[in-house]
Amino acid sequence: MERINYLFHRYYEQTATDEEVRELMELLKDPSQDARLSAMLEQQWEGLVAADPRFTAAEGLPVLNRVLGREDKVRFLPRLRWVAAAAVIFLGGVTAFLWQQPAKKSQQAQVIMPGSNKAVLTLADGSSVTLDSTGKQVIRQGNTTIMQSGGQLEYTTNGNSNTISYNTLRTPRGGQFHLTLPDGSAVWLNAASSVTYPTAFTGADRTVKVTGEAYFEIAKMANKPFRVKISETTVINVLGTNFNINAYTDEPFTNTTLLEGSIGVMTGNNQQVVLRPGQQARTTGTDVKVLDNTDIDQVIAWKNGAFNFDGTDLSSVLRQLSRWYDVDVVFEGKIPQRRFGGAIQRNLQLQQVLRILEKMDIKFRMDGRKLIVVQQ
CATH class of the missing domain: 2.60.120.1440 (Jelly Rolls)
Incomplete structure (x- = not known):
């Protein structure tokens, strides 16, 4: 159980070695680990689906099967929403997003990991x-x-x-x-x-x-x-x-x-x-x-591993992101007047957080470790 948990998070954080990846993929096929794997995937679901809700269960199933090298349905994920979560996890979060929307390498932003x-x-x-x-x-x-x-x-x-x-x-x-x-x-x-x-x-x-x-x-x-x-x-x-x-x-x-x-x-x-x-x-x-x-x-959301943006304006949100992700924020033109709501886990990659914020009609682009707020 401890080994699977370790490998699972190493893979998700994109720090696993090739040998660890192979070991994880073999363990995923072990029926005795079904309950443990399902619980871990369910725990990750909320943050992942919030980061990219366009990634549906129907899309997730064939992707996950391809990652595992299997043609049959995934045995240990009886709920379709877990399938979508698994696909995002095993393709490495941002990688899954880029897989859906191919772009030239020069257009792919540097992956900014959380603090x-x-x-x-x-x-x-x-x-x-x-x-x-x-x-x-x-x-x-x-x-x-x-x-x-x-x-x-x-x-x-x-x-x-x-x-x-x-x-x-x-x-x-x-x-x-x-x-x-x-x-x-x-x-x-x-x-x-x-x-x-x-x-x-x-x-x-x-x-x-x-x-x-x-x-x-x-x-x-x-x-x-x-x-x-x-x-x-x-x-x-x-x-x-x-x-x-x-x-x-x-x-x-x-x-x-x-x-x-x-x-x-x-x-x-x-x-x-x-x-x-x-x-x-x-x-x-x-x-x-x-x-x-x-x-x-x-007030103490940061201590508990989250951002809580309820009623928070854009400038305050970006100051928090700047400190946690070690990026510099630049505004092109006027600062958009927006107030946000809801909470986001602090263990997400920066790009995942930005996709959530973009639903408030705010546009961003990355230049190295510079976060640029684009004039609408």
């Missing part, structure tokens, strides 16, 4: 360690031990230290990472973000600094408040709670959204606004506005 777990850790001495989803290592700094396992980084402190040193974890565009701080608090970093923190919380409080977007789950320590510094004018005061901060410099506002507990948002005029769960503090400079009944699912 992944990757970051750079800057240590107290200024040295840097590159982290990715495959890494497994132990790093020691004085009394602090740092353990990396895939896309997670965890700090533990052994004994007391009178020396305060700082580390910075920074994700590039197209990256994300999960960090456990020395006090047990958890931080999820979105793309193009950073968090700077001490390797041990030895003072009267626990203060970290954030850029970009981060989701926090704070370990409760009543005698040692947690503080997040967003800018020179905005600080979040925390006791024990879950919240999300979106503080990208290219966004018009800094949004702090509370899921559980209680936090105070303090601006440069020394005024503090206390939030209740479900509220969002929207700050610009020293001004802060509290919004009620915030769509929490939309």
